[in-house]
Amino acid sequence: MGRDNSDLPAIIRSVLFLTVCFSLHCGIFRAAAFDGVLSASVAQSGGHADVALQDTTVGVKPLKLPSSRPEVILPRPALEPVKSFVPSKAAPVDTLDTQVWYIKVILYGDNTWLYAKDPAYIEDSSIYTDYWDGATNPYDMPLDSLPKVWTVWMVDSLSQYHCPYQGKVNPRGKFGIRRGRRHQGVDLPLVSGSPVYAAFDGRVRVSRYVSGFGNLVVIRHENGLETFYAHLNRRDVERNDWVSAGDVIGLGGSTGRSTGPHLHFETRYKGFAFDPQWLINFETGELRHRFFMLKRSYFTPYSSYEQDFEDEFRNLEEDRIEDAEKAAMKYVTIKAGDTLSKIAAANGTTVSALCRLNGISADTVLRIGRRLRVR
Numbered sequence: 497m498g499r500d501n502s503d504l505p506a507i508i509r510s511v512l513f514l515t516v517c518f519s520l521h522c523g524i525f526r527a528a529a530f531d532g533v534l535s536a537s538v539a540q541s542g543g544h545a546d547v548a549l550q551d552t553t554v555g556v557k558p559l560k561l562p563s564s565r566p567e568v569i570l571p572r573p574a575l576e577p578v579k580s581f582v583p584s585k586a587a588p589v590d591t592l593d594t595q596v597w598y599i600k601v602i603l604y605g606d607n608t609w610l611y612a613k614d615p616a617y618i619e620d621s622s623i624y625t626d627y628w629d630g631a632t633n634p635y636d637m638p639l640d641s642l643p644k645v646w647t648v649w650m651v652d653s654l655s656q657y658h659c660p661y662q663g664k665v666n667p668r669g670k671f672g673i674r675r676g677r678r679h680q681g682v683d684l685p686l687v688s689g690s691p692v693y694a695a696f697d698g699r700v701r702v703s704r705y706v707s708g709f710g711n712l713v714v715i716r717h718e719n720g721l722e723t724f725y726a727h728l729n730r731r732d733v734e735r736n737d738w739v740s741a742g743d744v745i746g747l748g749g750s751t752g753r754s755t756g757p758h759l760h761f762e763t764r765y766k767g768f769a770f771d772p773q774w775l776i777n778f779e780t781g782e783l784r785h786r787f788f789m790l791k792r793s794y795f796t797p798y799s800s801y802e803q804d805f806e807d808e809f810r811n812l813e814e815d816r817i818e819d820a821e822k823a824a825m826k827y828v829t830i831k832a833g834d835t836l837s838k839i840a841a842a843n844g845t846t847v848s849a850l851c852r853l854n855g856i857s858a859d860t861v862l863r864i865g866r867r868l869r870v871r
């Protein structure tokens with residue numbers, strides 16, 4: 497979707513409008529056309545090609561398309577980072593039709609505008625019907641059924657990208673092997689209750705509580721990719737809902753197997769997870785490129801975007817400390833007549849240590865039968 501801060505004089509509007517119509521005939525090149533690199537993306541047989549865009553009201557000069565290359569070349573912006581979409585704060589004031597029924601131009605009160613596509617229009621309708629049950633992995637296919645390398649458009653001019661949650665990936669929550677298990681996504685620590693956004697336009701395939709994941713939302717996108725948002729405190733979308741990039745799909749939290757509030761975010765294709773950091777720079781919030789080269793080799797747990805051995809050693813050390821702490825933990829059950837000082841003395845500890853371990857204060861009333869951590 498094009499977004500611009502200028503208001504649109506009639507002539508520009510008609511050129512844009514024609515660009516929509518023209519580029520729709522160009523299949524996958526429509527994104528390039530929208531991005532103002534029409535000339536680079538249209539294959540020509542040599543020399544200059546004149547594409548006459550006729551308007552019924554305003555005469556428009558034919559576009560001169562320099563095209564000395566016989567083959568289609570990828571437009572440069574395809575491989576440049578895409579900033580996280582900033583939705584207009586202003587209310588929409590008008591909608592303009594285009595000649596294509598499923599595309600509208602929405603005008604906002606702050607003189608910005610946006611192409612909007614009817615989400616129910618899908619070029620490949622099987623995307624939202626095949627393998628569409630609510631399982632976390634409805635696909636059951638061998639890895640070698642996928643090509644070695646292929647490319648997908650992540651966003652084009654009719655769709656946007658929004659960072660699901662901007663922040664630093666926990667060094668202990670990267671894609672790869674953690675404690676002998678596969679960690680199929682990245683962990684982004686957050687303050688409980690922070691909004692979590694749909695990364696791309698798409699349709700909600702899963703919205704429910706899943707053991708391990710906690711409150712989980714899975715969105716399938718038109719290019720076949722799926723994004724997973726786990727451990728949510730609250731889910732704001734239901735299965736089969738259509739979502740746009742930047743929609744709040746829930747609030748971050750710590751449900752499921754989680755030791756603290758964080759977003760567990762995954763990117764999968766046909767059920768196979770790859771490191772989302774190949775796609776998104778979570779620290780800057782940017783999508784690394786709108787044209788993404790997906791490799792079968794990304795689907796192994798050892799194919800992580802950052803190979804950081806320092807992290808690995810630190811993780812092992814912290815795992816050891818965590819294990820030792822867990823092994824040393826000791827609980828007692830409060831009996832009639834117990835006081836904090838009595839329990840502290842009996843277990844060789846202090847009242848303040850008991851308070852710290854249990855999140856209580858010295859004058860908390862002890863409930864009989866409650867378990868108290870003493871070590």
Ligand SMILES: [Zn+2]
Pocket residue numbers: 669679681682683759760761
């Ligand atoms: Zn995780």
